[in-house]
Structure formats: structure tokens, C-alpha cells
Amino acid sequence: MENKGLFLDRGIVLTIIVLCVIPFLLQNSFHYEIAIMCMLNAVICIGLNMLVGYTGQISLGHGAFAGLGAYVAVILSTTYSFDPVLSILIASVVLAIIAYFISKPILKLEGHYLAMGTLAVGIIISIVLTNEDHLTGGPDGMGVSSFHILGYVFENDIQWYVLSAIFLVFSIWALQNVVNSPFGRILRCIRDSETAAKAIGADVPYYKTYVFVISVVIATVAGSLYSYYTGFISPEESGFMRSIELVVMIVFGGLGRIYGAVIGAIIITALPQFLTFLHDYEHMVFGAIIIFVMIFMPKGIVSIFDVLKYEKKKEIKKDNS
Amino acid sequence: MVELLQYSFGGLTVGFIYALVGLGFTVIYNSSKIINFSQGEFVMIGGMAAVFLSYADFPFILAFPMAIMLASLLGYVLFKLVSLSSNSSVTSLIILTLGYSIFVRGSSQVGFDKQMHTLPSFISDTPISIFGATITPQAILVIVVSLCIVFTLYYMFNKTKLGKAMLATADNKDAAKLVGISVKKILIMNFMISASIAAIGGIVLTPITSMNYEIGIMLGLKGFCAAIIGGIGNPFGAVFGGVLLGILESFVAGYISSEYKDAVAFIVLLLILFFFPGGLFGAKKSTRV
Amino acid sequence: MKKMMRIILGLFILGFTMTVVAKDNIKIGALVAATGPASFLGDPELKTLELYVNKINASGGILGKKLELISYDTGANPKKATTFVKRLINQDEVVAIIGGSASGETMAILPFIRKAKIPLVSMAGSIKIVKPVKKFVFKTPATDRMACQKIFEFLKDQKKTNVALISGNGGFGKSMRGQCKDVASDYGIKIVADETYGPKDTDMTSQLTKIKSMSNVQAVVNPGFGQGPAIVTKNFKQLGMTQTLVQSHGVASKKFIELAGNAAEGVIVASPPVVVADLLENSNPIKKIALDYIKDYEGKYNAPVSTFGGYAYDALNLVVEGIKKANSTEPKKIRDAIESTTNYVGLNGLFTMTKKDHLGLDIDSGIKMLVIKNGTWALAE
Numbered sequence: 001m002e003n004k005g006l007f008l009d010r011g012i013v014l015t016i017i018v019l020c021v022i023p024f025l026l027q028n029s030f031h032y033e034i035a036i037m038c039m040l041n042a043v044i045c046i047g048l049n050m051l052v053g054y055t056g057q058i059s060l061g062h063g064a065f066a067g068l069g070a071y072v073a074v075i076l077s078t079t080y081s082f083d084p085v086l087s088i089l090i091a092s093v094v095l096a097i098i099a100y101f102i103s104k105p106i107l108k109l110e111g112h113y114l115a116m117g118t119l120a121v122g123i124i125i126s127i128v129l130t131n132e133d134h135l136t137g138g139p140d141g142m143g144v145s146s147f148h149i150l151g152y153v154f155e156n157d158i159q160w161y162v163l164s165a166i167f168l169v170f171s172i173w174a175l176q177n178v179v180n181s182p183f184g185r186i187l188r189c190i191r192d193s194e195t196a197a198k199a200i201g202a203d204v205p206y207y208k209t210y211v212f213v214i215s216v217v218i219a220t221v222a223g224s225l226y227s228y229y230t231g232f233i234s235p236e237e238s239g240f241m242r243s244i245e246l247v248v249m250i251v252f253g254g255l256g257r258i259y260g261a262v263i264g265a266i267i268i269t270a271l272p273q274f275l276t277f278l279h280d281y282e283h284m285v286f287g288a289i290i291i292f293v294m295i296f297m298p299k300g301i302v303s304i305f306d307v308l309k310y311e312k313k314k315e316i317k318k319d320n321s
Numbered sequence: 322m323v324e325l326l327q328y329s330f331g332g333l334t335v336g337f338i339y340a341l342v343g344l345g346f347t348v349i350y351n352s353s354k355i356i357n358f359s360q361g362e363f364v365m366i367g368g369m370a371a372v373f374l375s376y377a378d379f380p381f382i383l384a385f386p387m388a389i390m391l392a393s394l395l396g397y398v399l400f401k402l403v404s405l406s407s408n409s410s411v412t413s414l415i416i417l418t419l420g421y422s423i424f425v426r427g428s429s430q431v432g433f434d435k436q437m438h439t440l441p442s443f444i445s446d447t448p449i450s451i452f453g454a455t456i457t458p459q460a461i462l463v464i465v466v467s468l469c470i471v472f473t474l475y476y477m478f479n480k481t482k483l484g485k486a487m488l489a490t491a492d493n494k495d496a497a498k499l500v501g502i503s504v505k506k507i508l509i510m511n512f513m514i515s516a517s518i519a520a521i522g523g524i525v526l527t528p529i530t531s532m533n534y535e536i537g538i539m540l541g542l543k544g545f546c547a548a549i550i551g552g553i554g555n556p557f558g559a560v561f562g563g564v565l566l567g568i569l570e571s572f573v574a575g576y577i578s579s580e581y582k583d584a585v586a587f588i589v590l591l592l593i594l595f596f597f598p599g600g601l602f603g604a605k606k607s608t609r610v
Numbered sequence: 611m612k613k614m615m616r617i618i619l620g621l622f623i624l625g626f627t628m629t630v631v632a633k634d635n636i637k638i639g640a641l642v643a644a645t646g647p648a649s650f651l652g653d654p655e656l657k658t659l660e661l662y663v664n665k666i667n668a669s670g671g672i673l674g675k676k677l678e679l680i681s682y683d684t685g686a687n688p689k690k691a692t693t694f695v696k697r698l699i700n701q702d703e704v705v706a707i708i709g710g711s712a713s714g715e716t717m718a719i720l721p722f723i724r725k726a727k728i729p730l731v732s733m734a735g736s737i738k739i740v741k742p743v744k745k746f747v748f749k750t751p752a753t754d755r756m757a758c759q760k761i762f763e764f765l766k767d768q769k770k771t772n773v774a775l776i777s778g779n780g781g782f783g784k785s786m787r788g789q790c791k792d793v794a795s796d797y798g799i800k801i802v803a804d805e806t807y808g809p810k811d812t813d814m815t816s817q818l819t820k821i822k823s824m825s826n827v828q829a830v831v832n833p834g835f836g837q838g839p840a841i842v843t844k845n846f847k848q849l850g851m852t853q854t855l856v857q858s859h860g861v862a863s864k865k866f867i868e869l870a871g872n873a874a875e876g877v878i879v880a881s882p883p884v885v886v887a888d889l890l891e892n893s894n895p896i897k898k899i900a901l902d903y904i905k906d907y908e909g910k911y912n913a914p915v916s917t918f919g920g921y922a923y924d925a926l927n928l929v930v931e932g933i934k935k936a937n938s939t940e941p942k943k944i945r946d947a948i949e950s951t952t953n954y955v956g957l958n959g960l961f962t963m964t965k966k967d968h969l970g971l972d973i974d975s976g977i978k979m980l981v982i983k984n985g986t987w988a989l990a991e
Contacts, residue, residue, distance in 0.1 A: 018616060028701055030696040058412055109598070116545065116546075117591060120594075121587075121591065123542070123584070124584050138781070139781040140784075140785065141688050143718075231721050247416065248416055248419070252416075255413075276682055280431050283424075283430060284428050284431060287422070287423030287427055288420075290417075290420030290423065291402060294417040295405045298410070298413045327815055327849070331815035331816055332813075435649045435653045436650070437869060439869050439871070446872050455849055457848055529844075539810045571816050574807075574817055575817075579817050580779060580806050582807070582808060583808050583810075
């Protein structure tokens, strides 16, 4: 399971292969939309997982940061005609600063209090975005300008797919490097016992803030890209339900597991599309699925693979003895 | 002066509903350390069931207890689900109760409907005027019922053996087991009581605000704020927190701006979390290392 | 292990590509907010669409083929709407789309409609949907601007020109509030107060107390829909306010009277004609189809009709008539036919579309000023 060196390991190579194969299975623009949404959600989840899964800081307000970041970028490029890439950069800086200042008092809280604190921050942000309609277009949202990098316009599905895929692979790679480094080990120490981390001399608040800011910036970039792709943004992107959706994704997939975030994002993003035939029963079934997974697979879907691996190991041991 | 009084009346009415929801949270939290994100849905179920039973020509005297029983049954189901879940990490339990709230809302969509419904005022419609400000009899009923529930719980916890057993379980499960308390039965009762309290709130609320399958979301969140403001774990703190919240909201809408009224609950929550981490009446926290 | 992932992934993709064997049906798409904050609108809309598609099919369909309604629930969420509109256009290959229920989601899907060149008939209120006019986009409800104009005209006639606004701050309420402020001076109306409330709020006495304390208010107008206006009405009565209270077309349904109870007495409501079918003059062509609609809808669903169901009915008929007129299922031809609609008698009024006007609603036929008397509707003008 140890990855060799800084570059490609089995998981990433496989991911790249899968991402290259998928376009041949996608038949129309709708399929592409789902794929792109899955990938961008996966990126946000990777960031969130770093905060929640690896550092143990529950955040029920992440959707608000993703939405706020996207709004900043989109307003800059649509209302003020900034270059989109510059807009995203500025948005990242702005959100990083906001996240930094919010993290100082918020991350002092623990457990349920942290959950409620992040929830409260998220809802306040979302209310502001809804009410300041002269800037944000209000509850009905606003249209978004087109996206281009140095003049190269992104207007068809394949371009967006490639962009999102590159972003996803990069995020997985980056997270893997963080996780397997001393920095990552301290994060996990903080998750398991903050007191122990302090006892070995780690500056716990610094690490928590660092991770919080990074996860917010990742969410800003991915959220902005998604708004550019759809050409529209609305306050629902920053709402309570969106924040909950993101947390469900990472818990469902597997907290503290790199591919857990990715798998969770894919399933929760795509699942509603399969449930549409249920019409009115859709929400009931969706809730039931969440309950089922939380009871029987509390470590997430990824834990299925653990079981399989364990069984395989048992087999090998048996053969060898 | 009249305005001040009027804002207070409006705030009291909704504040006691927040108080009931917060109280329900606290009862469950005390015994099982679980934050029940589906608490608001019990309020909704209480109201919707009461409405539909009365459509089916059940008189109130039957419909209301039946609605409460339905809600407490749902509380029992939640308990079962929680006890089935093997991993008791904070995050997965939160997601479990969230999933349950989605499930209950979805079931209400199908089992009841998506329209809005109301019940006639239980006493009368004529507003009562006090020093120039008005309050409806239904609102007074809400306050009275809430206070009754609070005092009943107080009496139960402090003066009855059962209540003492509940407090013991909340304090230290293992010790409670050692002295022969059936912890499981206590937990079940707590869940059912919590759901029933919420359902009663939903029933008395319906004539004032009307009822639909979605009201649980915001009510749950604000009730939660109330519980934390008062100090989660302290039932009277939850009540105080709820009333305080209702009145603050009302004052902000009246004296400052009505646009940011919803934000009040959450801003106050943050202030309390930062400056009074245990809530206004919560105990000082100490952690096992 | 990773192989398993690929297999599962493959199955997922397979699931997408599985389509029912294509029958020779005419597919009409619908984006409806059946759940969520606008379900008060979407629920009757969807029910109406289903009811009438079945009815049309029962009498043989159109152009000899059956209609197939493919509807998705957007929850009034613009993001979901953009996903589902793509599904309708690219996967389900519909020839026309009815929806969204709300303005936000409608605006979000416009770029996709334009690209796909498929006609859209929206059931949402904002004037921005058809102004500036977009080639493939039509709508059936009166605009919020029209409602404001009709209300202010009425108030001006009553010489009640000092108006206080109290609006819900959801999309509908906010948009109508903006339009009302914009047209007020055209009717000599002065907006002396501008309060708002959240769509889920349970008590508006604070805002109303502020209005009550002002000495010059003659009328109070309440843009909004859902439970908010009912609570405003009840609070209004509780506070003993005596000004004229005017509700918007967002609450034109018996449900509002039910929710507001006794407090609804004397309240003025701007309403599309379908709600008061029995009060229309016999010479009004809308009367018959409205009575038929009420019979069909209330007979099947045992719930009072609302204007929202009316929007869906008109939208569906515009599409169906368009298909018949064009004698083709080609989206472009359907669009042309819809644009040439003349004197269509709808539940919401008389429609005549032109190249420049994709609403085409005659405002006098489209909005009636009603007053609630003895727990039921009466004409106010």
C-alpha cells in the first residue's frame, strides 16, 4: 500500500485510465454534465475530507464557502468583466482571508459545538448572499459569463471534461502527498487526540487553520468552475442542504480515505438521476439509503473493498499454510 | 411602548415553540449524547397527523393523542436505528439522523401531501388586548402548554423515581446499569418523550402558522440553536434559549430590519459559542484525555 | 479491488444508457418544482399536466400518436433544473418543454433552450422571462409587473394612494416587490413602507406593527405566496388594522381562504379568472373551460384548484395546439405555431402571441380583482 515516491502510484494511474475510458461511454451532453458534476464535487469533497476526515474537524457549512467563493468569482467576471481565471484567483484569495479569520474562533470549538458553529456560519453566509440582490441577483440567482483561459474559450463538453479531470487527478495526487507526509500524520494525530498532538509540540491551531483555509480554497475553485460550466449561479449552491450534501458524500464514501471522498461524490451526485422514476418516493428512498449505509457501512462504501481485501488476504494465508 | 409589548408577544409565541423543539433535543442529548437533526420533523408529523386525522372526522380529543403517538413511534424507530448503528462517531450519527429527517419528510410527502393545512383555533379567534398590544388565545395556549410541559418534566426529573433514573442514565450509563436501571428502557422512553413534546408543539402551532411537510427544517435548526444557547444538556436552558431567541428575532424585525431576521438565531448562537462555550447555563466542560 | 471499481463504474454508465425501447410517442418534457419551497406551485402544476396528458391520450392523442409526458422534479433549484433540462433535451429528446415553476430555474435553463432550439413554455412569473423577448421562450402566467399594475389601478380608483408593501423575500415576492416599486408612480401611488419577511417565518406582527404605527397608510399590499400571506393576513386582523389589505395572484386559491380563516374577510386578491369561474359572465369564453377544469381537477384530486394548475393547463394547451397547427413534431415548427397563437382562450385569460410578445396576455381578461366575502370569492370591481 506504500506509494513509491512523489509521483504516480497505482491508484492514480488507474484513475487516469478510467477517466480516459469514460468519454467513450458518454453518449450525450447530459451524460457529460453528470460526469463533470461528479468530478467537481469530488474535488470539493477531497478538500472537505482533508478537514473532516483527516483532521477531525466537522464542518456543516462548507457549501456556503463553496458558494460564496463561486459568487465572488462570478460577480467579478460577469458584472465587472474581469478575466475569469483572474476572478477565480481573486476569489480564492478573498475566501482564504475570510476563512482564516473565521477559523480562528470557530476551530476552538469541538465536536457538536463545532458542527453547530460551522452550520451557523454557513447559514449566515447563505442569508447574506440571498438578500444582497443588487450584487448577487437575489434568490433567483444570476447568469454567468463564459469561461476562458488566456483567450481559449471553454464552450463544449469535452473541454470541460478534460479540465475537470485534470483538476481531479491533481487533487487526488496532492492529497495523497499531504496524507503520507509528516504534515498529514500530524493531522491524523489531531483527529485522534488533540491533547496528544499538543503534547508532542504541534501547533494545533496553526494546522487546523491551514487545513481549513486550503479546503475552502479548493471548494472555491471547484465551485466557481461549476458555475462557469452551467452558466448560472444561485443561492442554493451556498445553502444548508448543499453543505449537508457534501458531508453526506464524504461520510457515505468513507471518511479519511482518499478515494472515499471521490466515490461518495460520484454516488451521491449520480444517484438522484437513477431514482427519478420513483417520483414522489424519491426522497423517502434517498433517506432510507443514507440510513442503511450509515448503519451497515459506517466506515463508508469504501469499506466494502477493505472487506474484500481482508477476505483475499485470508485466502492467500490459507493457501500458503 | 405599545410596539415593544407587541414585539414581545410575537416573540414569545414563536419563542416557546423553539423552546419545545430545543427541549426535545436536550432530552435526547442528555441520555444518549446524540444530536438529533430530525427533531424538527417530529413537530411536523405531530401537526400533519393531527390535521389529517381531523379531516378523517376524528374529533380532536382522539386525533391529538393519536398524532402524538405516531410521533413517539417515529421516535422509537429512530432509537432502534441509532442502536443498530455500530459506529458511534459523532459524524456518522449526525448523518444518520439527517438521513432519518430526509426519510420522514419524504414519507410525509407521500403519506400526507405537499399542501399547506391548518386547524381552527382551539379556543377562539378573538385577539386579546393587553395595554394596547394584542395576542391571540391560541398563542397564549402555546405558551401555557409549553410551560406545562416544562414543569411536568421538571417534576418528573426531580421528584419521581423514573426521572431520577433518567438523570442517572444521562450522567453515567454504566453506573446506572450497575444499580439496576434498565438503560435501554430509559433511552427508549427519552426518545419517545422527546418526539411527543415536539409533536405537541406542532399541534398547537398549526392554527397559528399552518402546517406543511417542510416546516421541520428551519424549526429544527432554530430549536437546536435554542438548546445550545441555553447550554445543551440543560432543559431549562433550552427553554430560556428558545424564548430569548424568539424575542430577539421579533425585536430585530421590529427595530432593525426584517431581512436579516433569520440570521439572528445563528449570529446569537455564534456569539454564545465564542463567549460562553457551554451555553448560558451549561456546565463547565472537562475532557478525558 | 480496483477492478471492482471499474465494473461498478461501468454499470453506472450502463444504467444511463439504458433507454426504454423508443415507442412512437410525442415526448413533451416538464420541469416542475414538485418538492421544495415552491411545491405549492409545482404540485398542482404537475397534477394538471398528468391529468390532461392522460385525457388527451384517452381520446386518441394528437396527430395519431400518444403524448408522453416526461417530468422531473427540480425543487425550484436552478442547478437541478439545468441538469434536468439537459436530460430532457439530450437523453429523452423531447420536442417541447413546459416549465419551470419558478423564475430562478427558468432563467437558468434559457441558454440551453436557446442552444437546443426547442420551444419552452414557462409557468413562472417574472417579466424577465419574456422581456427582452427570446425566440424559443414563452410563458403563460401574467407577469408580476402586470399584477402590480392591476392592483395599483384598482387602488387609485379607490383613492388609496399611500401604500405600504410587505413582501416575502423569496424569488417571487422579491421580484414583484421590485416591479411594484417601479410602476407605482405611473398610478400616482406612493410607497410609504417597504417591509419584508422570510418565506418560512411564522410571525409578522413586528413588521405589521411598524406599518400600523405610521399614520398615513391607506392600503397594504403583500407580494408573496405560500403560508406567509396567510400569516400576514391573520396578524393583520389580530392587530386590528383597518387599512385595505391586497394580496397578490400568488395566493389566488381557496387554500388561502382556508388558511387565513376569518381573517380573510374583506381582503382583496388579484386573481386569474380560473379561480372564480362561477362568477364570470356567461358571455366570457373562459367561463366554460374553467368550470370544466374545476370539475376535472377537483374530481380527481379532491383539492381546490389554484392559479398554478391553470398556468400548467395553458402551457400544455399552447404546446398541443402548436403541434396540431404545425402538423409536425419538429421543435422549430412547433415554436412557430405557438408564436402565431391568436385569441387562445386560456384559464388565465386570452392569449395572442406575437413576435415581440411571448406572453400575449390581455391584462383585463387575465387578472381580476376579487374580494373575499363570507368565506368565498366575489368580484371587487
